[in-house]
């Protein structure tokens with residue numbers, strides 16, 4: 001077999017916010033850039049982001065600055081974040097947002113014409129620059145419009161299945177066109193992974209079909225390390241009814257605009273359990289909470305805006321105690337603000353247009369008049385490729401990672417809005433340092449045997465044909481198992497069972513069979529996705545077993561407390577020489593005194 005081959009200095013895999021920003025930066029450095037994505041350009045998962053991009057612009061509250069943002073991010077991540085990434089992120093996010101505005105992003109405005117910012121969970125001050133509840137769409141549109149003029153070569157609807165290596169370096173990638181099934185080879189001096197998340201490993205998720213953890217698995221297969229994989233964010237508010245829309249996100253922006261959580265008795269249960277670390281910053285009565293959402297600088301935030309891990313667990317507690325809503329969640333009510341605002345209906349439709357339409361069209365609920373039913377949904381993976389904070393290079397030379405598929409900035413729990421800013425800050429850095437790597441190193445020859453092996457592997461399901469296992473059935477079994485065994489509440493016994501089940505599922509995936517030809521064959525695509533889903537699921541499970549405590553998105557009923565010694569380590573998974581998955585505890589480097597002081601000052 002001979003494959004069409006393309007040569008680039010920098011190859012970017014993924015065209016969400018992180019990939020587009022990396023490609024723009026690399027091309028600005030004057031190198032030849034290729035950009036690959038599984039979907040059409042402009043359709044990446046980032047387009048779904050709703051609430052906003054976090055940056056300490058201080059447009060709405062002048063007490064905000066990078067130090068407060070840094071301290072909020074570290075507290076939200078329960079101090080196992082890569083502090084250098086959290087620092088760079090907080091310092092650089094405002095410039096990245098202003099740059100986006102200069103490139104044409106039309107943000108909502110303050111009355112004096114500056115970028116408007118809204119409240120979000122875990123952020124001390126209103127910090128999220130937004131465009132109604134369609135911020136991701138504007139971010140992608142702007143980056144795409146700006147990027148297409150830079151001569152970046154784009155390969156759409158193309159799935160990368162393997163990274164290629166030579167002399168311990170990543171030197172390119174191989175994969176297939178989803179439309180025709182033809183294989184192509186990309187030779188590159190530097191490769192940036194920007195493949196997003198892995199929510200599709202779970203049954204109930206807000207993630208798009210692209211979120212199968214491909215970048216995590218691609219990196220792992222070539223020897224890169226994964227970090228923090230046990231930390232999965234279960235967003236507290238996903239739709240739960242009707243079943244066909246289960247998991248679709250209900251933005252935190254609803255709570256930022258004054259939405260409240262109620263159990264079936266009508267009780268505002270979030271006031272019942274306020275963690276000690278947040279007590280001083282949280283309102284102790286409903287009136288104060290409302291004033292906070294309306295911009296009163298003397299008021300403290302309502303408990304609905306505590307971090308996502310905590311809110312999700314409080315919802316689970318209500319449901320388990322039999323105080324849930326009819327379909328197994330709780331009520332989220334924004335309609336109640338009509339008691340406070342004369343023009344509440346117009347206000348809700350203007351501030352939350354997508355939520356209004358989402359509920360009207362999918363659940364026949366008018367959110368300006370009635371409460372929504374919501375429950376936790378798998379939303380984001382804090383874990384990912386372990387990278388150098390400044391350069392975003394992984395532990396394998398020539399391989400970089402940015403955005404949701406990289407680890408570090410969020411620690412045990414991500415604050416809402418910190419992903420879009422992460423994409424901009426670290427997408428830029430990855431592009432910049434990948435271009436520098438490409439200039440400093442020579443293109444290496446591609447090993448054709450490696451390419452053929454990758455193509456043979458990808459084509460195996462056709463050989464099994466109708467005698468093979470149904471890939472959809474394997475995927476569904478995996479998602480059910482991860483949801484029930486490695487979900488919001490975890491235990492050693494269930495996770496050990498999960499590991500056994502993963503072994504069985506791996507065997508079934510090796511026997512997966514598909515029929516038909518290679519022209520847009522969704523069964524085949526599903527069979528290929530299984531490899532990534534199984535790898536990330538195993539990394540999540542093994543890391544979660546290793547962390548014998550509860551912290552952020554990782555809650556263990558057999559170890560319900562936070563244990564100080566686990567606050568000093570990250571959990572890293574990597575491929576051992578015998579092909580098995582190795583789990584190691586890696587100490588977190590000591591934080592410099594200046595940053596420690598910043599955290600102390602903000603307590």
Ligand SMILES: Cc1cc2nc3c(=O)[nH]c(=O)nc-3n(C[C@H](O)[C@H](O)[C@H](O)COP(=O)(O)OP(=O)(O)OC[C@H]3O[C@@H](n4cnc5c(N)ncnc54)[C@H](O)[C@@H]3O)c2cc1C
Pocket residue numbers: 013014015016017018019036037038039044045046047048049050051052053054135136158159160161175194195196197206207208210214215249379380402403404405416417418419420421423
């Ligand atoms: C409904 C929803 C709302 C959200 N709202 C917010 C918000 O308001 N604020 C915020 O900060 N965060 C939000 N998030 C999180 C945020 O949207 C994501 O974390 C972020 O968009 C991820 O961006 P990314 O660039 O890393 O990857 P993505 O946008 O997921 O892009 C991944 C890219 O990689 C490509 N790709 C993947 N695998 C392969 C492969 N094998 N070969 C080739 N290409 C591949 C995909 O096609 C895609 O182009 C939200 C998430 C969801 C689900």
